[in-house]
Amino acid sequence: MRLKDRVAIVVGAGQSPGEGIGNGRATALTFAREGARVLCVDHNLTSAQETVDMIAAKGGTAAAFEADVTRNAELKAMVSDAVARWGRVDILHNNVGVSIAGGDAELLDITEEALDRCVAINLKSCIFAAKHVIPIMRQQMSGAIINISSMAAITTYPYVAYKATKSAMISFTEQLAYQNAQYGIRANVILPGLMNTPMAVDTRAREFKKSRAEVEAERDAKVPLRGKMGTGWDVANAALFLASDEAGFITGVTLPVDGGASVRRG
Template sequence: MSTSTNQAAGWTASKRLDGKVAVVIGAGQSPGEGLGNGRAAAIRFAREGARVLAVNRSIESAEETAAMIRSEGGDAIAFKADIQKEADIVAAISEAHRHWGSLDVLHNNVGVSLGGGDADLMDITEEQFDNIYRSNLRGTAFTCKHALVIMRQQRSGAIVNVSSAAAVGLYPYAAYKATKAGVNALTEQLALQNAKFNIRVNAILPGLIDTPMAVETRSRRFSKSRDEINAERNAKVPLLRQGTGWDVANLALFLASDEASFITGECILVDGGRILNRT
């Protein structure tokens, strides 16, 4: 297999997370074609030597991810948790620490927009807004809270929050943009407060990524084929294509690894240059 093929498929030989324990929140994915960001990150971490707790609201989807990792010789456990319930978050973080004895990486891949009822502010309901807030911002905050208890005791750790380019660019729906902007602010605050504990906190801002959640949801919402949705999204990106789950996972791996040991409090775009168009 060529080097370029290895990179495209999420393979490297360096084992940058060898022996580390990673909790990936949102490690499953929605039904549909392609690979979700959370599943890609979980696989990428495991290929680099991490032991992975694959957490998802759907245990079946989490188990699919864990099984994919184990089929390649990696170490992974599936865990069912609803990010909107603090007790579930505590249980997930505790399970990783109980099973492997440490917690080195927390990857928060949680985000819901149209699938959670997002809309223009003049149209969104209280229930829809609260649902998106509880997943995107509150859920991320509380996973960080409980991971930090362990990481502070260890005096080490890396947290990678998945925000969105929508937080800093044009986006038509109110709750997703506001909550992802909140994730950016939270990331900066936690980075500053936890640097003295040798804990780094960064965020990834994906742009248009070809994932089942993004594309299939819009296909249903706007009654268009998957190919039509993809063509529209590709045309908006200066590189003339959407990103993939691997593009997000590759940055997540870097930020989780010791290669990024002097990087904290950063919110980094992975968007193919789309933010430059502001469209």
């Protein structure tokens, strides 16, 4: 019960269609298992409610909230809902992100609309969610913010918007950390590597007209550790550590969860 009596907002707690479990849903389930009351936020209310039902089935406490994270007013309402329900916000977990599904492309092919969409979902949402929880956390003199970036930020990745926005998220998290340390607020960022999630694998299978097994095999072959992708649970366990008191002296850190991919050079 490492998060007993804490209130967590998990943005992106539903998941896209496909096999396995996504990072956001796994994190919401993990936080609830460890005692947190979790506001499960997603643009797809049905998917968010599925996460809530899974939490409730295990005896946890959660509620679903529908939000378009590209809209500042809806992010503000999200935070207000958590406070109205449970009186505080201890953890903000920003897990939304889009690349191919948002129209991302290589430089010569990217459109203005796709770039704007990816920036709004991947970066703007993270900034404005933080804007609305920071005053609450400052008043509490405590809080933990965990942003989910990607190994795409520091390794080769062909698509413009995802790499740029996920790189910017790292810098923003560092800024959050040093500007709010005096208030007891910690901010850290996780860089998932190749993950076997619906968004990563099933989306690519649909986009590139391959079988899921083909995409899975191609990605597994690129992972140094055991030749297998990670799962949403690997990201969730890292997030749990960063949200807990065990990481009480850790802020401004960029944590790869990547099966060793980032240690390869050249």
